[in-house]
Amino acid sequence: MIELDNVRFSWQSDRPVLDIQSFTVNQGERVFLKGPSGSGKSSLLNLIGGIQVPQEGRVSLLGKEINQYGAAWRDRFRSDHIGLIFQQFNLLPYFSVIENVILPCRFSKVRKLKAIERYGSLDEAARQLLEQLGLVDKNILTNEVTQLSIGQQQRVAAARALIGSPELVIADEPTSALDSDARNVFLSLLISECDRSESALIFVSHDHSLEYHFDRIIALSNINAVGAA
Numbered sequence: 001m002i003e004l005d006n007v008r009f010s011w012q013s014d015r016p017v018l019d020i021q022s023f024t025v026n027q028g029e030r031v032f033l034k035g036p037s038g039s040g041k042s043s044l045l046n047l048i049g050g051i052q053v054p055q056e057g058r059v060s061l062l063g064k065e066i067n068q069y070g071a072a073w074r075d076r077f078r079s080d081h082i083g084l085i086f087q088q089f090n091l092l093p094y095f096s097v098i099e100n101v102i103l104p105c106r107f108s109k110v111r112k113l114k115a116i117e118r119y120g121s122l123d124e125a126a127r128q129l130l131e132q133l134g135l136v137d138k139n140i141l142t143n144e145v146t147q148l149s150i151g152q153q154q155r156v157a158a159a160r161a162l163i164g165s166p167e168l169v170i171a172d173e174p175t176s177a178l179d180s181d182a183r184n185v186f187l188s189l190l191i192s193e194c195d196r197s198e199s200a201l202i203f204v205s206h207d208h209s210l211e212y213h214f215d216r217i218i219a220l221s222n223i224n225a226v227g228a229a
């Protein structure tokens with residue numbers, strides 16, 4: 001479902017960040033991506049999500065060569081097919097828990113229809129996803145997200161990424177604020193939900209103890225010629 005072919009990318013013309021001959025991810029696969037700070041993990045995720053395009057090479061997602069299209073098309077394609085979980089969660093502060101989870105369905109008709117088909121309504125989709133991700137306290141669903149603990153915010157961010165069953169979920173360091181037991185519990189739940197919606201997962205982390213959850217561990221230095229000796 002993801003194919004990178006002879007991709008070269010730099011933020012500034014004189015400093016290449018990525019030079020990747022080949023990188024693929026299969027449908028439903030769980031990939032753990034690791035590498036030192038500044039090595040280019042987030043840059044790679046930006047290319048896969050079509051936020052940036054490479055100066056050279058080809059980035060294909062679900063059979064579409066996304067670097068051939070303009071920014072507006074790529075934004076729509078990303079909304080329809082990719083769920084994102086950021087390190088800082090990026091929840092909307094004045095919105096309720098439920099409203100935050102439903103947000104991607106406001107931008108993507110495809111995900112809205114999939115969520116309704118599976119759960120009956122968007123509200124019900126949000127409630128069930130939150131429950132499956134371990135957010136069981138129903139009293140907080142109408143609270144503003146600023147009133148939640150970090151662990152609760154993380155579950156809201158995960159439910160938001162998963163609503164409407166996108167083919168790919170990208171998670172960039174989403175567990176760094178949690179202790180190690182909480183990380184493992186969260187990751188098990190996240191992976192069960194990805195399995196349930198048949199979403200592939202690319203998970204970036206510095207925490208090696210989480211690797212056993214994944215089908216494939218990729219050190220960026222093994223696929224990126226920039227920085228190689």
Ligand SMILES: Nc1ncnc2c1ncn2[C@@H]1O[C@H](COP(=O)(O)OP(=O)(O)OP(=O)(O)O)[C@@H](O)[C@H]1O
Pocket residue numbers: 011012017035036037038039040041042043044
């Ligand atoms: N928006 C940007 N504009 C210019 N340069 C950037 C930008 N984002 C990242 N870079 C540069 O690209 C290189 C790779 O950064 P990137 O954020 O992809 O690394 P990373 O492996 O994700 O790091 P970390 O683990 O610290 O998040 C770094 O040299 C960084 O300074």
